Amino acid sequence: MTHATIPQKMRAAVWGGESSRLTVETIPVPTPQADEALVKITACGVCHTDLHVLKGEVAFPAPAVVGHEISGEVVSIGEGTRSDGSIEVGTQVIGAFIMPCTQCEQCRAGRDDLCEKFFAENRLKGNLFDGTSRLTGAQGERLSMYSMAGMAEYAVVPMSALASRPENVPAEEGAILGCAAFTAYGAVRKSGLAEGETVAVVAVGGVGSSLIQVAKYQGAETVIAIDVADEKLEAARGLGADATVNSTDRDVREAVLELTDGKGVHVAFEALGRPETFTQAASLLREGGRMVAIGIAPGGVTGEVEISPLVRRGQTITGSFGAVTRIDLPAVAQLASDGGYRVKEAVTRKYSLDDVDAANQALNRGEITGRAIVVM
Template structure:
């Protein structure tokens, strides 16, 4: 293994949403951690929010928070768990639970206290330090496992083995797009067979929610987006109807398609005030709105109090799945064909073209999900 690796480095919001390829030392795992040779990393809007300065995060940094790859080393005194050992092909989830805090102890990996306090606020792992540095010693913050690099250090609790037969590069999206969707559908919404669903915004996560809602036995599934191309893709993945909100009143259209009642569950996957408020208005009496999209800055949305009370509506946030139990479940669904990584991944970029990938994402050109591969 080489001493150095290529990484896409974000230098800070002052330079805007740009990445530069640098050669930096290969990181070394500590106890409870694993070194992964990265095959691919997904292209997610959350990274783009960071790059645009819409989500606070220290810089310089290496972003990228959903990966696939192979384990090449375990940290000192690290015991293999759940089949994660040297030589194993793995998927890494963006929520990296410590396994020890009170939230992890009660099974709420998605609320891991050190993950939010250390990684999301400071760009470090749980000893308070980053594993990444430039050759001159300058520390580089890590967004999750910092997957936009040829090697990545990942807490072992955030990894699960990848089954044979799942394309390794496309499998990277199982760690965020599919994993986030699984948490929204099964943990937060607790979707029941026959329930009607609206999915507002059909990107990587929205496309995944369509597939998982269909697999969970949802009744009518309505996809909402401003792109006819994305709506057509959603229908191929299992949506019954597509509503173009740029040309149609999406709330009225959803109500019409449900006989005037509205849907049992609306998933909002964009994180914008307008779509957040629309999703609430799409609900039937007793319905649940599951907010999945990360918003820019301190964005807020308004909800009418009286309808919320009288109609017994519920508005719930859903950041992701519960890593140790849900990541293996997501991989199983991909292995069984219930979730298709091949149909969800529509573009592949090289690491050298990582900046182009995020530019295309910012322009709204990527249908489903794109991945960045580390192969030259």
């Protein structure tokens, strides 16, 4: 169950914890255990969620390797793995950032997105489900894993977090299916979006631009993209947005009401995680409207919502961290295969692993429209 040409060493982007910078180091190639696969990484997405970790806005133990949306080839499967045969050595795969243990109460209830072990062990401690990391540094020191620690040439991934990549989905760009598209798909599903409804997307970065594609494919009649950058709004139109609003130029609520005959939208997605955009998204809802909050904020940050409209108009606000991995990751892969999610248009920049720090700094400066990827 192992490819014959696996090296002993690999290059990985390591975060030391002292600053937000990444350095490329040579470290041992990890070994998968039962129910895990070793994936030779083709590409890994550059995401704001990693950036929150690098900037210390989300608590995570350093030193670590980040990177949580990947594409690649399975080159080894851990001894004792229970497999249905869908993922084997040689399978081209994508990997989701939510890696369900499959055994906890939430996973047994079909809520992979609330997996108890994933949040307790991986997101809090940088481990896999057995309470240990698979990564060590050049001197043998432990390295934490953020999801599968995909910003490296190889990564150990739980089998539960993998799906095969359809042949007609590009290998490099397909990496973004595991977070940008996956997160958008889960949010649209939780919104209960019905065909013919109107949608507002507040902040059209990697996830926001993905929301446009998924919402249009699911039947939204009108999608309104809202951002502060004209370049991002122009790109949003190219991905299917029917109207755009630059919030630095005009009052967003007033603009949305004009576009919706004074009623507001059926569904508003907030994809940035800032108090002002959270409040803004809630203000755009019509009677019975639903807001889905997706953007991650630093710990302790709150957003204000006016109470009376929420109560009197029967509105709802829900959070959505991702999707249900074992069901939705294959569905997202099929969505891309069917043309409902155009990964080549969603990916706007490619970096080499040597330039991974530059990629994150560009993201931090707000220079990346859509999604960037690091190609190994």
